[in-house]
Amino acid sequence: xxxxxxIQSKERISKFLLFLLRVVIGxxxxxxxxxxxxxxxxxxxxxxxxxxxxxxxxxxxxxxMVPWIELIGGAYLFLGYQIPISGGVxxxxxxxxxxxxxxxLLRKLPMDECGCFGGNSIHxxxxxxxxxxxxxxxxxxxxxxxxxSFLLSLxxxxxxxxxxxxx
Amino acid sequence: xxxxxxxxxIGLAIVFLLIGLVSSVRLLRGQNKSLEIEPWKIKGNASxxxxxxxxxxxxxxxxxxxxxxLESLFDIFPNDLKIVYKQYPIKSHHHSYEASEASxxxxxxxxxxxxxxxxxxxxxxxxxxxxNNLENVFINYARQVNLDIEKFKTCYESGNKRDIIERNIxxxxxxxxxxxxxxxLNGTKxxxxxxxxxxxxxxxxxxxxxxxxxx
Numbered sequence: 001x002x003x004x005x006x007i008q009s010k011e012r013i014s015k016f017l018l019f020l021l022r023v024v025i026g027x028x029x030x031x032x033x034x035x036x037x038x039x040x041x042x043x044x045x046x047x048x049x050x051x052x053x054x055x056x057x058x059x060x061x062x063x064x065m066v067p068w069i070e071l072i073g074g075a076y077l078f079l080g081y082q083i084p085i086s087g088g089v090x091x092x093x094x095x096x097x098x099x100x101x102x103x104x105l106l107r108k109l110p111m112d113e114c115g116c117f118g119g120n121s122i123h124x125x126x127x128x129x130x131x132x133x134x135x136x137x138x139x140x141x142x143x144x145x146x147x148x149s150f151l152l153s154l155x156x157x158x159x160x161x162x163x164x165x166x167x
Numbered sequence: 168x169x170x171x172x173x174x175x176x177i178g179l180a181i182v183f184l185l186i187g188l189v190s191s192v193r194l195l196r197g198q199n200k201s202l203e204i205e206p207w208k209i210k211g212n213a214s215x216x217x218x219x220x221x222x223x224x225x226x227x228x229x230x231x232x233x234x235x236x237l238e239s240l241f242d243i244f245p246n247d248l249k250i251v252y253k254q255y256p257i258k259s260h261h262h263s264y265e266a267s268e269a270s271x272x273x274x275x276x277x278x279x280x281x282x283x284x285x286x287x288x289x290x291x292x293x294x295x296x297x298x299n300n301l302e303n304v305f306i307n308y309a310r311q312v313n314l315d316i317e318k319f320k321t322c323y324e325s326g327n328k329r330d331i332i333e334r335n336i337x338x339x340x341x342x343x344x345x346x347x348x349x350x351x352l353n354g355t356k357x358x359x360x361x362x363x364x365x366x367x368x369x370x371x372x373x374x375x376x377x378x379x380x381x382x
Contacts, residue, residue: 034189037189037193038192038193039340041345041346046259046260047259050259071185071189072181072182072185075185076178076181079181081177081178081181082178115259154177158173158174161170162170165170
């Protein structure tokens with residue numbers, strides 16, 4: 001009996017922690033996308049150009065798209081909508097950014113900050129950003145693959161409706 | 168409507184809500200469009216009916232390219248046009264903010280436009296200068312436009328001009344500046360990377376609306 005309660009409470013704690021993780025990471029992406037979208041695009045373009053990996057003609061298109069992906073992906077994750085897909089997209093985005101960060105660190109590019117928030121709000125060094133993004137990627141992969149990440153999510157609300165309808 | 172369909176619609180609704188939210192914030196930021204008059208940054212006939220406000224950054228290549236285009240407009244409209252310069256340094260552009268400060272200090276001594284031209288002409292020099300030599304480079308330009316060096320130095324080192332620059336940036340944000348240079352013709356934002364012919368046409372079109380005879 002005690003053994004069963006212990007398993008149940010462990011599961012509850014795990015679900016709650018995953019809920020917190022989902023909300024925090026989602027909010028972070030929403031903030032990141034939003035802060036870039038309400039400022040002139042040039043702030044983000046300059047930040048991206050500093051990494052010296054993307055051809056100039058692509059920078060503008062990339063900088064126009066990425067903040068929207070962050071905002072929509074972040075909002076989906078925050079609300080728990082299509083968690084595996086939104087999580088997967090954000091893992092890909094953060095993973096690509098990690099590669100850019102890693103090459104900047106290896107090449108010792110003279111950059112004071114990562115430009116992750118469009119170069120005008122929160123300022124993080126390349127190392128700080130690398131550590132933070134590594135944690136985010138791990139968190140996102142865990143969220144996207146775990147079955148316990150649906151607490152208070154839109155996906156869960158629909159699953160419950162579906163099972164009610166089936167009954 | 169099936170549950171699957173509802174699920175998809177919710178996803179779409181979230182996207183539309185976010186687009187609405189971003190657009191509303193952009194719009195709200197664009198509503199307060201007052202501009203502070205800074206006489207030292209006005210060129211041309213002060214009572215001209217057509218005015219162009221230029222939000223510019225000294226380290227931006229397009230801003231440099233557009234300078235002669237704007238200057239050439241005075242040949243066509245010597246009396247009917249004024250140009251107002253507004254600082255919009257992109258903070259991550261190397262030394263751009265400091266260049267704006269230096270130009271404002273030159274403005275204190277009535278040499279803003281001459282100093283501005285020097286900054287654009289020598290952008291590669293100051294852009295690549297190390298931090299510890301930057302002030303000397305700016306002082307050298309101050310000498311070239313016959314400024315009182317002591318006054319210039321005191322002004323530059325005080326950091327007093329940051330308030331003006333921040334105010335200009337805020338004004339630019341209110342006009343929804345989306346890059347530099349951004350030109351505002353009689354209160355309306357116009358395409359930035361434009362040619363002399365296109366600008367000439369726009370100014371000509373603005374003249375009849377203000378009651379001035381077209382050339």
